[in-house]
Amino acid sequence: MRDVTPAAALRRRSFLKYSGALGAAAALSSSLSACSSGPESTNDTGDGKGGKNGTLTAVIGYGNDGSWDPTQTASAFSMAANNHIYEGLLDTDPISREPYAALATEVPSDLSGTSWKFELRAGATFHDGRPVTADDVVFVFDRILDPKTQTLAKGFFAGWLQDVRKIDARNVELVLKFPFPEGISRLTLAKIMPKHVFSRPGAWDDAIKGKAVGSGPYRQAAHHPKSNTTFEAFADYNGPRKAAFQKMNWLTIVDAAPRVAKISGASAGAQIADNIPYANIEQLKKSGLTVQGGAGMNNLFLMFNTRHKPFDDVRVRQALHYAIDTDKMVEVALKGHGRASTSFLNESNPGYRPAKTVYGYDPEKAKKLLKEAGVKGLKIEILAVNVSWIVDCLPTVKASWDAIGVETTLAPQETTAVFTKMDQKQDYQVVAAASNPNQFGLDADLIMHYNYGPQNLWMGYARWAGDSVAKKLFKDMDQATREADADRKKTMIQDYIDIVAEQAVLYPVVHTELMTAWDPKKLAGIRAQPYPGINLLQAKWA
Known part of the structure; x- marks a missing residue:
């Protein structure tokens, strides 16, 4: 209730x-x-x-x-x-x-x-x-x-x-x-x-x-x-x-x-x-000054409105991830202080393994997936938070999507404005924002439940919780939580992260390093x- x-x-x-x-x-x-x-x-x-x-x-x-x-x-x-x-x-x-x-x-x-x-x-x-x-x-x-x-x-x-x-x-x-x-x-x-x-x-x-x-x-x-x-x-x-x-x-x-x-x-x-x-x-x-960094879950993620066509089609979501030149993003926007995501988890997380679906830069594959989905002349407005490093990354996303024939408009604004629209259930296509579940810990089960679950706010924003794949995913997540054997639990989590990667409803593009100076x-x-x-x-x- x-x-x-x-x-x-x-x-x-x-x-x-x-x-x-x-x-x-x-x-x-x-x-x-x-x-x-x-x-x-x-x-x-x-x-x-x-x-x-x-x-x-x-x-x-x-x-x-x-x-x-x-x-x-x-x-x-x-x-x-x-x-x-x-x-x-x-x-x-x-x-x-x-x-x-x-x-x-x-x-x-x-x-x-x-x-x-x-x-x-x-x-x-x-x-x-x-x-x-x-x-x-x-x-x-x-x-x-x-x-x-x-x-x-x-x-x-x-x-x-x-x-x-x-x-x-x-x-x-x-x-x-x-x-x-x-x-x-x-x-x-x-x-x-x-x-x-x-x-x-x-x-x-x-x-x-x-x-x-x-x-x-x-x-x-x-x-x-x-x-x-x-x-x-x-x-x-x-x-x-x-x-x-x-x-x-x-x-x-x-x-x-x-x-x-x-x-x-x-x-x-x-x-x-x-x-x-x-x-x-x-x-x-x-x-x-001493300036040191910590590499962790800090990430730029994309979240799709799965009730807004054509983003209900997994091929479209995948295509838009494959289209992003993440190496350029890391080099230009992040000055080398980041890595393209190879899983929902960052590579130093104890529960990490590469996901079965890794979105390497592949514009031709992106075009093929859009064609298979019957999508032509797609126009996208990216609703984004105005965090400075996110704003630095957005031009790479736009250039990458424009290059595969997706006309892209950037709309960065205050975080409160972005998520007020989410709370009010206003229509949108794609949200680009930053997240860092490491604030709560390194536990992969905790991290995944923070982002995914049947009553999770994120899934409400993505309008995905009622999907049949989502329902099966949430059951798999609960079973992993209850698994007593540590190695078996780790494998079960990695297995359902493969589904999260394949579905790309809410998924990181890059994981970055946070810097502190003193x-x-x-x-x-x-x-x-x-x-x-x-x-x-x-x-x-x-």
């Missing part, structure tokens, strides 16, 4: 429309600045001085005005911030993705059964001074598993997690539907939130707008949508990864040029920035991650 209240509709829209997973900053109404602690003109934009008693200033290339509700956000900025503000029972290392004890005292040693028990860390408190209890844990998981509440996190847990029960004030039990060892790493996606704060009327809408109260090493000090969010070290934090910076100021600068300028030169106003444009890498290195004279312990945002839980002043 789906929640169809207006508030639920907002929540359903929020996690994609304001999504860092879509690789773009969202634009919320200025009315949301009501949750800000001051007008934008008075906000601290960072002096860049840093130092042991100074403020760490970071530049994030995504908007801070997306949803901050940890149960349903995919916003790059808020997900990164929430990893510093909140804790899960377990959290995962940002690079290896290995789980470690966060609010819980230890990682269970036996994952073969259907019951996991956790003891909460003694003395753990929320930022308002109230203790963290089992009631808070149950409160969060009840929301995630509630069939009447549509959240992003539901897709990560509902398939395998039956219930979460309170044993006593500091102990809880997770009851699984079947053994599911992969679920242990997903517990970081269930950030524990104070029941006494977020059970109040209207509190979930406040969370969407930016209210954040957790038990992590940093507390949110102020939040100014479209400008910056500030943090302070939480003095009563007694967990494993303590705050190294007394204060942090994260600026949201979506446009590439001012973002690069903020970290450049002798008067730089920040010590670290993510989402570095490829064209600026050498410039920043020459100025003394001042090594001021910061130590930085690790570039292959998904948007930054993680400073193991960083410190140099």
Whole structure:
């Protein structure tokens, strides 16, 4: 059952429309600045001085005005911030993705059964001074598993997690539907939130707008949508990864040029920035900054409206993928920091194998497929998000499609505009956007369910969930989730990814590398991650 209240509709829209997973900053109404602690003109934009008693200033290339509700956000900025503000029972290392004890005292040693028990860390408190209890844990998981509440996190847990029960004030039990060892790493996606704060009327809408109260090493000090969010070290934090910076100021600068300028030169106003444009890498290195990348799932994908002819024909979708000169795209638009997709998964994913259908550049095959489908004089408008690197890639798509006789028009616009049209079920032909499920983990089962499923928003946008091939695919996906043997599960996932590749309903064109730059004279312990945002839980002043 789906929640169809207006508030639920907002929540359903929020996690994609304001999504860092879509690789773009969202634009919320200025009315949301009501949750800000001051007008934008008075906000601290960072002096860049840093130092042991100074403020760490970071530049994030995504908007801070997306949803901050940890149960349903995919916003790059808020997900990164929430990893510093909140804790899960377990959290995962940002690079290896290995789980470690966060609010819980230890990682269970036996994952073969259907019951996991956790003891909460003694003395753990929320930022308002109230203790963290089992009631808070149950409160969060009840929301995630509630069939009447549509959240992003539901897709990560509902398939395998039956219930979460309170044993006593500091102990809880997770009851699984079947053994599911992969679920242990997903517990970081269930950030524990104070029941006494977020059970109040209207509190979930406040969370969407930016209210954040957790038990992590940093507390949110102020939040100014479209400008910056500030943090302070939480003095009563007694967990494993303590705050190294007394204060942090994260600026949201979506446009590439001012973002690069903020970290450049002798008067730089920040010590670290993510989402570095490829064209600026050498410039920043020459100025003394360290610039490193992380290759992962970050991708440009195409999504077809399968209710709009001729995109209901798999041959047409395949033809348009075969027609794209991906080598040129990687060379010109990505400056070599990417690879043509050979599977839905990127090549470094543990579950990767080349798909049976690989869309190498083959314009003659593309023409043949269009002819077989009886398609002539096709005209396409590509509805695209205006993320800078996506916009850089679009001319290659247009030139490639024009070359096979498909008259192509580019229509890049704000992410909110694109997905408002999706939510309103407006007609479209093809969407080009960015996605990076690695924000949620490396688990192939999780990644595929994020993108495909009978009640998945993406499949609703593509109008494909009712297709007979889709129905068989979703059954295969569920069977793979339940498979106990790890090797067999991996093969089953790879097999159904072959179907996803063949159907090309929502499919990546290229996987790219994300770049982070920082001042090594001021910061130590930085690790570039292959998904948007930054993680400073193991960083410190140099």
